[in-house]
Amino acid sequence: MKNSQRYYLLTLLSYFGLLILLSLWFLWLAPSANIPKSLMLLFGVGPLLLPLHGLLHGKTYTFAWSSLLIMIYFIHGVVEAYADPEVRLLASLEILLVCLFYIGAILYPRNRNRELAAQKNAGSETE
Numbered sequence: 001m002k003n004s005q006r007y008y009l010l011t012l013l014s015y016f017g018l019l020i021l022l023s024l025w026f027l028w029l030a031p032s033a034n035i036p037k038s039l040m041l042l043f044g045v046g047p048l049l050l051p052l053h054g055l056l057h058g059k060t061y062t063f064a065w066s067s068l069l070i071m072i073y074f075i076h077g078v079v080e081a082y083a084d085p086e087v088r089l090l091a092s093l094e095i096l097l098v099c100l101f102y103i104g105a106i107l108y109p110r111n112r113n114r115e116l117a118a119q120k121n122a123g124s125e126t127e
Contacts, residue, residue: 004111008058011104015055018073018097019048021090030087047072060109067105074098 026032026040047069054062077098081091 002111002115004108004115007104007108007111009104011063011101011108012055014097014100014104015048018094018101019045021093021097022048022073025087025090025094029090044076058108058112060112063105063109067102070098070101070105074102 022045026044027037031037051062051066077091077094081088
């Protein structure tokens with residue numbers, strides 16, 4: 001398995017883990033008493049759906065910009081872990097998944113571009 005494939009899988013697994021975690025958190029595990037569940041899903045999980053198509057198709061540009069989007073969830077996890085002891089475990093899991101996503105989303109494009117450049121160089125040398 002190539003390095004880029006490992007980082008691709010790491011990114012997708014952490015992405016879907018985060019999607020599931022936040023959905024469960026906002027709907028069943030610790031829903032907010034003051035905010036409707038639909039709004040929590042819209043603003044909490046909705047932005048995560050933006051890069052879904054590009055991530056599934058392995059578009060390196062999507063991986064690059066989604067690593068910036070994911071920082072919103074890092075901030076959310078840190079604030080929740082600090083402010084609310086009742087959801088500290090969920091917030092810690094969110095932070096872990098965000099860090100794994102970030103690592104994968106940064107390293108996948110770098111390794112993928114290197115592999116493509118190596119293939120291109122190998123193809124031009126045979127001509």
